[in-house]
Amino acid sequence: MQTPYYEYDIALLNSILSTAKEEAQRYSYKIHYALKANSNHILLKEIARQGFGADCVSANEIRVALENGFPANSIVFAGVGKSDSELEYAISKDIECINCESVQELEVINQIASSLGKVPKVALRVNPNVDAKTHRLITTGLKENKFGISLKEAEWVFANKNNFNHINFVGLHFHIGSQILNLEVFKQLAIVVNRIQKSLGTINMPYLNLGGGLGIDYENPLKNPVPNFDGFFRTVNEHLIPGENQTIHFELGRSLVGQCGKLYTSVLYVKETFSKRFAIVDAGMNALIRPALYGASHKIENISGGKSDELFSYDVVGPICETSDCFAEDATLPKTSRGDILVIHSCGAYAESMASDYNLRERPRSVYVGIEVLA
Numbered sequence: 542m543q544t545p546y547y548e549y550d551i552a553l554l555n556s557i558l559s560t561a562k563e564e565a566q567r568y569s570y571k572i573h574y575a576l577k578a579n580s581n582h583i584l585l586k587e588i589a590r591q592g593f594g595a596d597c598v599s600a601n602e603i604r605v606a607l608e609n610g611f612p613a614n615s616i617v618f619a620g621v622g623k624s625d626s627e628l629e630y631a632i633s634k635d636i637e638c639i640n641c642e643s644v645q646e647l648e649v650i651n652q653i654a655s656s657l658g659k660v661p662k663v664a665l666r667v668n669p670n671v672d673a674k675t676h677r678l679i680t681t682g683l684k685e686n687k688f689g690i691s692l693k694e695a696e697w698v699f700a701n702k703n704n705f706n707h708i709n710f711v712g713l714h715f716h717i718g719s720q721i722l723n724l725e726v727f728k729q730l731a732i733v734v735n736r737i738q739k740s741l742g743t744i745n746m747p748y749l750n751l752g753g754g755l756g757i758d759y760e761n762p763l764k765n766p767v768p769n770f771d772g773f774f775r776t777v778n779e780h781l782i783p784g785e786n787q788t789i790h791f792e793l794g795r796s797l798v799g800q801c802g803k804l805y806t807s808v809l810y811v812k813e814t815f816s817k818r819f820a821i822v823d824a825g826m827n828a829l830i831r832p833a834l835y836g837a838s839h840k841i842e843n844i845s846g847g848k849s850d851e852l853f854s855y856d857v858v859g860p861i862c863e864t865s866d867c868f869a870e871d872a873t874l875p876k877t878s879r880g881d882i883l884v885i886h887s888c889g890a891y892a893e894s895m896a897s898d899y900n901l902r903e904r905p906r907s908v909y910v911g912i913e914v915l916a
């Protein structure tokens with residue numbers, strides 16, 4: 542098959558979704574799939590079919606969620622910079638909740654809702670100043686981050702609710718970051734949320750959303766394809782004190798789809814320079830930008846078997862004219878030659894959805910295995 546391409550294992554996706562759903566149902570938690578992780582339509586249809594809600598960060602994501610079977614009343618809309626037309630669209634579609642990130646946004650929502658004769662449900666995204674202890678660039682819940690509104694402003698909003706007569710305030714929203722493997726972080730979040738709910742008096746409101754962020758095992762994807770949903774939900778349940786009538790919502794992206802996707806790429810050239818041995822492949826950072834963007838690492842395998850048992854160290858790099866177009870520095874691989882196929886694992890999340898046509902390269906197409914499980 543012509544490389545590069547993404548391959549999605551739909552059977553694995555289904556088993557991950559079932560586990561997540563089962564663990565969440567223990568506590569009557571509701572999961573919204575974060576479309577930003579991957580908005581591939583085949584995956585979306587499957588996720589919607591399994592009964593997940595959707596978490597969107599643009600009007601286009603809302604439209605795509607609706608087109609792929611997510612009911613409007615299961616869609617939540619976050620984002621620090623929603624445009625007027627995006628808000629108009631979201632409000633006109635009667636989605637489940639708008640997670641609002643600033644006082645000014647609240648004023649705009651109120652105006653637009655008034656002009657449309659609507660009273661949308663709105664939650665305030667509060668910045669809890671909790672360190673997600675993950676990569677700096679995927680940390681969103683520290684006070685220096687652009688996301689959410691401060692506790693002080695949230696207090697002001699709830700004290701002045703009557704200024705916003707076209708808004709139905711339903712509760713609070715939080716999201717502190719991504720690729721979080723340390724469950725202690727979610728404990729801290731739950732404890733801080735308890736404190737914030739107390740000081741804002743939101744415990745009697747129906748909606749409490751703790752966001753996403755659960756990480757996956759990039760080092761051992763084959764051994765651990767299913768993320769630790771059990772530990773994640775159990776930790777939240779042990780430490781969160783919700784109101785009696787509160788539904789607890791989550792927005793999981795990476796943990797639901799990250800391990801079901803792989804990127805297949807061919808070795809174009811192998812070259813040795815002064816101090817390095819490069820395996821130059823036909824997929825570039827336009828197909829998988831995480832290593833260039835965050836220094837992220839993915840397990841890479843030579844599935845052509847290599848030409849001997851001897852192992853060598855390669856920088857696996859793409860064809861794009863950027864030094865950052867590098868999937869791995871000093872990856873240990875068997876002797877690798879022109880024409881070998883490499884698999885880059887854990888590409889189900891933030892790969893296809895972040896793809897671009899930089900250098901006017903074509904985006905990889907997608908193929909599916911385990912598809913017979915689709916109804």
Ligand SMILES: Cc1ncc(COP(=O)(O)O)c(C=O)c1O
Pocket residue numbers: 575577578596619620716718719720752753754755792793794795796
């Ligand atoms: C508001 C919001 N919710 C949910 C997510 C999904 O996060 P993850 O893919 O880590 O579960 C993100 C991603 O950063 C986000 O910004």
